[in-house]
Amino acid sequence: MSTIAENIERVRNNITDAARSSGRHPDEIRLVAVSKRFTTDKILEALGAGQTLFGENYIQEAVEKREQLPAEAAIHFIGHLQSNKCKVAATLFSMIETVDRLKLARGLQRQLEARGTTMDILIQVNIGEDPNKSGVLPDNAEELISGVLPLDRLNIRGLMTIPPICRDEDEARVYFRKLRILGETLRQRTNFCGNMAMELSMGMSGDYRAAIEEGATLVRVGTAIFGRRPV
Numbered sequence: 001m002s003t004i005a006e007n008i009e010r011v012r013n014n015i016t017d018a019a020r021s022s023g024r025h026p027d028e029i030r031l032v033a034v035s036k037r038f039t040t041d042k043i044l045e046a047l048g049a050g051q052t053l054f055g056e057n058y059i060q061e062a063v064e065k066r067e068q069l070p071a072e073a074a075i076h077f078i079g080h081l082q083s084n085k086c087k088v089a090a091t092l093f094s095m096i097e098t099v100d101r102l103k104l105a106r107g108l109q110r111q112l113e114a115r116g117t118t119m120d121i122l123i124q125v126n127i128g129e130d131p132n133k134s135g136v137l138p139d140n141a142e143e144l145i146s147g148v149l150p151l152d153r154l155n156i157r158g159l160m161t162i163p164p165i166c167r168d169e170d171e172a173r174v175y176f177r178k179l180r181i182l183g184e185t186l187r188q189r190t191n192f193c194g195n196m197a198m199e200l201s202m203g204m205s206g207d208y209r210a211a212i213e214e215g216a217t218l219v220r221v222g223t224a225i226f227g228r229r230p231v
């Protein structure tokens with residue numbers, strides 16, 4: 001079995017290769033180490049190997065881990081966020097990747113206003129129109145973005161997606177490409193990223209190379225770093 005540090009090195013090398021082979025600079029891509037259900041020990045091990053960005057799916061778990069982690073560890077929220085968890089969510093994360101409805105955005109806006117802070121967010125898109133997945137449908141994304149744009153505490157930095165379960169990387173690639181094209185279209189229509197580069201969070205352990213070739217700027221990798229997730 002390889003160590004977490006070795007796994008991180010391997011994933012980083014793969015990111016570099018996928019970036020170079022598609023004419024991109026490796027620095028355009030950030031690795032989110034998805035640590036859900038792994039103990040804080042494992043996160044600290046990854047931190048020791050230079051990995052400072054993590055992804056968490058559950059609020060209560062994130063609260064406990066945040067208390068045990070040093071400030072240099074940043075956490076993106078990548079799970080389904082319930083509207084009644086906005087208050088605590090506003091305090092924990094450097095980015096919330098899963099904003100998929102206006103009610104949630106408004107709840108976050110209220111809490112951030114009360115705290116006097118802002119939050120970077122991504123709009124989660126259900127790019128495969130999979131009835132079992134969260135995320136705004138592609139056809140409704142423009143309306144959602146138009147509703148979120150006036151909320152001055154939220155900075156929309158781009159889009160995130162979890163594609164339907166695919167047989168292989170090439171099947172997933174079609175969805176990644178769709179997300180990028182949708183992002184470019186939405187950007188032209190709403191100017192939602194302003195002058196900033198648009199973030200595309202897509203790709204997990206099985207398909208992050210294909211996602212990078214299709215334009216991912218954030219890849220969310222768990223198993224390939226931490227091993228099999230405890231149930």
Ligand SMILES: *Cc1c(COP(=O)(O)O)cnc(C)c1O
Nearest residue numbers: 034078204205220221222223224
């Ligand atoms: C668990 C999870 C991941 C990581 O999946 P792996 O296959 O373990 O790399 C990525 N994104 C989301 C939203 C997840 O819930």
